Amino acid sequence: MKSCFITKEKADEIAAKYPTPFYVYDEKGIENNLKDVLSAFSWNKGFKEFFAVKATPNPTLLKLLKKLGCGVDCSSLTELMMAEKLGFSGEEIMFSSNETAAEEYILAKKLGAFINLDDITHIGFLEEVAGIPERICMRYNPGGEFNLNNRIMGTPADAKYGMTRTQLSEAVKTLMAKGVKEFGLHSFLASNTLGNEYYPELAKVLFRTVKELQEETGARFVFVNLSGGVGIPYRPDQVKNDIYEIGKGVEEAYNEILPGSNIRIFTEMGRFILGPYGMLVTKAVHFKHIYKEYVGVDACAANLMRPAIYGAYHHITVLGKENAPCDHVYDVVGSLCENSDKFAVDRALPEIEKGDLLAIHDAGAHGFSMGYNYNGKLRSAEILLKKDGSFEMIRRAETPEDYFATFDFMPEFRPTKG
Numbered sequence: 001m002k003s004c005f006i007t008k009e010k011a012d013e014i015a016a017k018y019p020t021p022f023y024v025y026d027e028k029g030i031e032n033n034l035k036d037v038l039s040a041f042s043w044n045k046g047f048k049e050f051f052a053v054k055a056t057p058n059p060t061l062l063k064l065l066k067k068l069g070c071g072v073d074c075s076s077l078t079e080l081m082m083a084e085k086l087g088f089s090g091e092e093i094m095f096s097s098n099e100t101a102a103e104e105y106i107l108a109k110k111l112g113a114f115i116n117l118d119d120i121t122h123i124g125f126l127e128e129v130a131g132i133p134e135r136i137c138m139r140y141n142p143g144g145e146f147n148l149n150n151r152i153m154g155t156p157a158d159a160k161y162g163m164t165r166t167q168l169s170e171a172v173k174t175l176m177a178k179g180v181k182e183f184g185l186h187s188f189l190a191s192n193t194l195g196n197e198y199y200p201e202l203a204k205v206l207f208r209t210v211k212e213l214q215e216e217t218g219a220r221f222v223f224v225n226l227s228g229g230v231g232i233p234y235r236p237d238q239v240k241n242d243i244y245e246i247g248k249g250v251e252e253a254y255n256e257i258l259p260g261s262n263i264r265i266f267t268e269m270g271r272f273i274l275g276p277y278g279m280l281v282t283k284a285v286h287f288k289h290i291y292k293e294y295v296g297v298d299a300c301a302a303n304l305m306r307p308a309i310y311g312a313y314h315h316i317t318v319l320g321k322e323n324a325p326c327d328h329v330y331d332v333v334g335s336l337c338e339n340s341d342k343f344a345v346d347r348a349l350p351e352i353e354k355g356d357l358l359a360i361h362d363a364g365a366h367g368f369s370m371g372y373n374y375n376g377k378l379r380s381a382e383i384l385l386k387k388d389g390s391f392e393m394i395r396r397a398e399t400p401e402d403y404f405a406t407f408d409f410m411p412e413f414r415p416t417k418g
């Protein structure tokens, strides 16, 4: 069973002020989850979570995460600019990019962020455009397959990210010669993992590599960045990861491979931090009875793209009908001229009536942020449901003026005043 953090009454109250569709985030859930993350890794004195901004780039949510002790993981110029505007200091910013533009390295260097080098050829590029900092992180790609419990979890050999093992050794030597004093090591080998083993297994790979590199080159490593990849149970039959088990698994690997060291553990989780604590609320507006039964809602794949591009499952609650029998089978669809625009296919749900509000679960990360404007559709508002039960708009919905803003050099699209 999946529970819903919002009631029909609260959703109606929000919808009266901010028309559907809208995203809603659960402040209480976010805080409790983050307390668990910090406490699961409290055995490591220097632990820090750098929230992956691309998952949910909302300033109010980033400020909330900052207050709770998080840094940010940025991957682009605008994400760095957002971090700067929100007052994240250099030590609180990780810059994990790839195919990086000069202006991005320049800003990351100026902010004093941890720069995570995706490739050995970026050493010369970074030096040329921004200069080499005294402290740097390197992204490792071990190649081959990444297996967990005899299951292929990822194929690093096919991934565009990171450096080979041989390149890592060479990069460390080159960077030391260019004045780097402190190193970090990063890798991201599997996405949305369930089962608690991913971080501990990845940690073993990275800890061993750090040990080898230290022995080989004399370099000083000060942190290991486990990146993202800790998953959430999108389906009701999946089991939630236990962050305490994950933290304990990493601690065991640490004590085994790097005993007595004071290497800091960093993470860049996005999905695990916010995924379950955001939902897309949308209204049932049309019903269509052809070869299948369709419920048409006022959101579409432009608001939440994961089902359309990955065939991803997102659980749906018909608000106010939480306990009603799921004795109807529907395709829940949006209005794009694109047949993949279906939030659910052949889904057993309670009988849906016109005006019912549907809550689409687990959209708090890689949800709104993947939105786009196909078919001229506009992005929705984002709402924060606060601990005291009140709510606040944390992003307004787009208007046609926003959609036309990049044509403002043409008189017919210039915004009209007043």
Ligand SMILES: *Cc1c(COP(=O)(O)O)cnc(C)c1O
Pocket: 052, 054, 055, 073, 096, 188, 191, 192, 227, 228, 229, 230, 268, 269, 270, 271, 272, 365
């Ligand atoms: C996307 C990304 C993350 C976050 O991934 P999640 O699946 O949300 O945990 C972290 N680090 C990097 C470099 C990423 O690209």
